[in-house]
Amino acid sequence: MNTDIMDLVEKTSIKAEPPQFEVGDTVDVHNKILEGNKERIQVFSGVVIAKSGRGSREMFTVRRIVAGEGVERKFPVHSPRIAKIDVKRSSVVRRAKLYFLRERVGKAVRLKERRTS
């Protein structure tokens, strides 16, 4: 009964169409940022290496390499500031958390592409 009430509350903060993406996908995250009083969209693209939480608290971690340095950012899935999440490429992954990518550099970071018919 308690979980029903919690679902009811969380539903109000969940996007009507939750963005569809998986761990291992290469995504473009369109992030609204406020500069002064102008709103601008910043794109962060990289590989989704983890998803955590559920309901309105769901988060995902995106990793990319910037100037030879690994950069990770964690975003809330249902935040109104996340305008859009574009899936560019999907890969074959065998685990839910791709933390092993942190130890890899260069060619070893590549993931095998998953093709869906």
Place this chain on the structure above:
Amino acid sequence: MSRGILGRKVGMTQVYREDGTAVPVTVIEAGPCSVLAVREADRDGYEAVQLGFLDKPRRLASRAQRGQVAKIESKRSKSRAAAGVASVAKPDCEPKRFVREFRGAAGLEVGAEVKVDIFTGGGRVDVTGTSKGRGFSGVIKRHGFAGQRATHGVKKVHRHTGGTGCSASPSRTVAGLKMAGQYGNTKTTVRNLEVVRVDSENNLLLVRGAVPGPIGGYVCVRETNMLR
């Protein structure tokens, strides 16, 4: 009466504001509550409103609890009415599980219903509940002591308090020193919590931040008494 209602803690989550900020909230299932009794200065010496929350099966309620809520057409009540004794107002509802009084006059009648809409329009509230019991706890958990060193000759007293008194003067331990003991399971109030949302359709109240007690624990929600 400062506005008040009884409720039950449902759990914590986060909701987003329109500007995209995430707000940590506690969901409280608040009301509807029945007014079981009204205390008056003339009769009782103080003014208060007694609220009851959640029905209790009559078979579990005591005779006194059943008698408080129900209209009784007994021989005795008839004879008392005939003798001109004023009868006490009855709320005519089921016995309640959680009954508390809120001080102050409210202009409410016995039998009236208090719903969560009283908090519509935001504002700030104080929430009183029974904190989670932690049993007999040491000073580190109970009072936030730092404990002693892990090494450098400390022998089996790593989580102990240090000395508890001085030397020859006063040659005793002063009263009221913080020591290990029962921690939690006490009446606890968190003050000045922001009301984030009122859902009168589902009788839900969302307040920013944490509230004492376990999930399912009963809480009293009152308009805050903090000065602004």
